[in-house]
Amino acid sequence: MTVRTPTFLLICLIVVVAVFAASVAIGNDYVFFAGYVILQYVVLSTAWNILGGYCGYVNFGTAGFFALGAYSTVAIYKFTTGDDASFPISVSIPVLMLVGGVVSGVIGFGMGYLTLRLRGAFFSIATLALAVVLETLVVNWDYVGGSRGAYIIRPEEIAPIGNYIRYLFLIMMLLAVAAITVARLIEHSRLGYGFATIRDDELAAEASGVPTLRLKLIATTISGALMGMAGAPFPYYISYLQPDSTFALDYAVNSIAMPLIGGTTTWAGPLIGAILLGSLQQIATVTISSAVNLLLVGCLLVGFVIVAPNGIVGLVRSYWQRKPEEFVGRRRIDADAPGSVP
C-alpha cells in the first residue's frame, strides 16, 4: 500500500500535533529537552541514510555538516545580536535553518565533487578528514569563539507557544517530518532507483545509462544540507557551544548506528532507529552514565550489523514471512512523484 505524498504529510502533521500536545500535557520540560535530541537524530540519521543506505557511501563526517549549521548560526548571531553586532536585526530559527542548510549543502556538494570519484572506502576516509579539517578551521576562527566556545543567549519565551524550548522542539519535529518526507519522495522516485543501482553495482549502473556522479552529488548535497539544518538551532538549544562537543565523533557513530539498526533501505528505518536508540541513550545517560551510553551504541551497532544486517525493518519483514514476489513488487514509481528528476 503506497500512500500519496499529501496524505502522508497530513498524517505526519497530525502526529506532530498529537505528540506536541501530549508532551505539553506531561508538564515536565525535560520531555522537550530529551525529545529535541531524539528528533535531531531522526533528521541526522535520515540525512545520513540518503547517502549511506540508499547509495552505499558511508559518511563519517556527520559532525562536520552538523557543526557547519551550528556555527553558521553562531556567526549570524554575532553579526546581528549583542552589543557589538554589525547588523542588528532579529533572525528567526527557520531562516537560520535555511542558511545552515545552504552552507552545509554547498560544502556537501564541494566535498562530493572532490571525493566521489574515489572508491567507497576512500570516500569514507575523506569524509573523516573533512570533518577534522572543518573542526580545526573552526577552532582557529575567533569570530565564532574558537576553542573557547560561543555563548548564545536563548530567549525565554516565544509567543504563542510559550517556553522557548517547546518552540525548538516543535521546529525540530517539523524538520524531522520534512526529512522523512524528502527521503520517502526519493525512495519512490526515479532518483531512488538510481541510488539503489549505485549501491548495488556502480559499473553496471553506468553501463545502463545512470549518471552516477551526478546522482551521488545530489545525494551528498541533500544529505549535507539536512544535517546542516539540524545543526542550525543547536546553539540556541545548548546555549554554550564548544567545538569539542559539536564536532564529536558521537554524532558520526549515532548517525551510522541508527539507520543500520533501524534498516537502511527505507525512510522508516532511520526513524525507528533514531527513536529507539535515541530514547535508550537518554535513559542510559540519566540512569547510568554517558560513557555507558556510547558503549551501548557500539555494541548494538556491531551486534545488529552481524546478526541482523537489514535492521529492524528487515527483521519485521522476514517475521511476517512475506514471499519475495509480494515484497519486491512494492517498489513502484508513484504517479505523483516528481517526473524527470535527473
Added chain:
Amino acid sequence: MIFSFDLLINALVSGILIGGFYAAVTSGVSLAFGILDIVNIAHPAFIILGSYVAYIVNETFGLDPILTAIVVMPLFYLLGAGIYQVYYVSFEKRGQESLRGLAFFFGLLFITEVSLVLYFGVDYRYVNAAYIGPTWHLGVVEIPLRLLVPCVVGLLLIAALQLTLTRSFIGRAIMAVAQDQLALRLMAVDPIRIKRIAFGISIATASLAGACLIIIQPVEPSVGREYIGRVFAICVLGGLGSLPGAVLAAMLIGIVESLTSTFYGPSWAPAVSFGFLLLTLAVRPAGLMGR
C-alpha cells in the same frame, strides 16, 4: 612567528623521529588496508589498548613497555585472527564489506575506547622507563630519547615486516592473496587462512605501536581518534600496500606536522595530516609509491 635556525633544526629532527613512530603505527593498517583491502578504522583503538597494557604491566611489575609489548604480541595476534574470522563470516562472505564492514569496525572502535574509559577513566596515563627523561645533545640539536627509542623500534618493526612479506613463504602468500586468490587455491593454500594470519599480524603490530605511543606521550582513551586520519593519510600518501612508501610518507607528515606546530601553533597540527589526505586523494590516489 619567530624564526630561528635552532628551532627549525629541532623541529625537523623531532618530525623525523615522530615520523618513524608514525610508520610503526601505520604498518598494521598498511597490511590490512593496503594488502587485504580491509578498512580497519578501529586500528588506533587497538594501539591505545596496547598502550594501556604496557601501562598496567609497567605500573604493576615495572617492566619495560617495549618488552611488554613484544611478550603480549601473540595475544594481540589472536585477537586479530578472531576479529578477522567474524569479519569474514559476517561480511566478506556475504559481499557486504563496504557499508556493514566499515560500520563493524567503527563499532569496535567505540566499544574499545569506551570500555577503556569505563575501566580506567579519562585521566592521562604514562609509563616509567629509563629513556623517557633524558635528551641527547648534539651541538644545537636536541634528541629526546623518548622520541628516539620509539622511532628506532618503529623502523625495526617495519623492516621486520617488509622482510617477512618479501622473503618468507607466509609473507609471499599474503602478498599473493591480495592479487590472485584463485592461484593460491590451486596451490592448495587456503586464502582465508592466509588473510586471517595477515590480519592477526596487523593487530599484533598495534601492541608494539601502543607501547611506543605511551613512551612518547601520556595516553588517555580518546587519543586514538587523532590517529585515524593520520594513519590513513600516511597509507594513501605512501601508496597502498607499500611499506617503504609508508615510511617516507610518515616522515613527511611527521616533519610537516612538527614544523606547523612549532611555527604556527599546535592547534593547527591535526589539520596537517588530514589536509594532506584530502589533497592526495584529490590529486593522486595512488600515492607516492603506488602498488
Added chain:
Amino acid sequence: MNSATNGRTVNTDLLQVDDLGKRFGGFVALENIALSVPAGERLGLIGPNGSGKSTLVNCICGTLRNEQGVVRFNGRQLDGLAAHQRTRLGLARSFQLPRPFASLSLADNIRIPLLYTVAARGTVKSVHEIEGRCADLLHEVGLEEKSRRLPRDLTQVEMRKLELARAMASEPKLLIADESMAGLTHSEIEEILTLLVRLNERGVTIILIEHIMRAVMSFSRRLVVLVSGRKIADGVPDDVMRNPEVERAYLG
C-alpha cells in the same frame, strides 16, 4: 565501409576504432587495434583468454580510458564521454560475469535503462509506456513469470538472459554481448542465439564475444581475432579460420 560522396570519402560505419592502445602500468593490454563495424553487422570477436577482448569492450564503452587511439560511434568521437553518456548514444553491453542489481526485482532491473537511457532521449514520456516496454522485454526473454523475483533466485541461463535484456532495454544501436553463453547447455545456447538474431533482424548491430566456436561461426558474418592485445585477423569467418596465424593461436 567508406562511401564516396561529392568526391570526399565519408566513413559510414556505426563503430570505428582507430589505433587503440591501452596499458596497465607496464603491461600492454591492447595495441594498434583498428576496427570498423558497419550498421547491421553481426561481428564475432574471438581470441584466447587474456587476449584483451574484455579490455577492448571496456575501452569502447567507457568503463576504461584508453591512452591511445580514437573510438567513434555514429561519426562522433567518444573521448572523454562517461560510460552512461555512451549508453545514451546507443552503445550497450552485457557483462561477462552478470552484474544484476541484486536488491532490485527483475522488472526493476529492466526499468533502470528504460528510466535513465530511453527516457533521457525523450522518446518515451509516460510511466505507462515504460511499463509496457518493460513487460515486452521480459516476455521476449521469457522471464515474465519471475518479474518480481530477485536476481539471486535465477538460474545461470536466466541470469544471462536478464543481463542481455537489461542491455536491450536501453534500446541500443550497437550491442556488445560479452560471453553470454559460457557454461550453458546446447539448447540454452540456441535460445540466446535466437534472441540475438532476432535483435539483429530488428536493426541492432551486434558484436558477439564468445569462446563457443559453433555459436560464433553460425552467428557471425565477420570475424575478428585478438591475440595478446593485437588484432591478427579480420574477415569472413571461413577465411579467418583458415588463417595459419589463427590456427597457431588456438592450437599451437
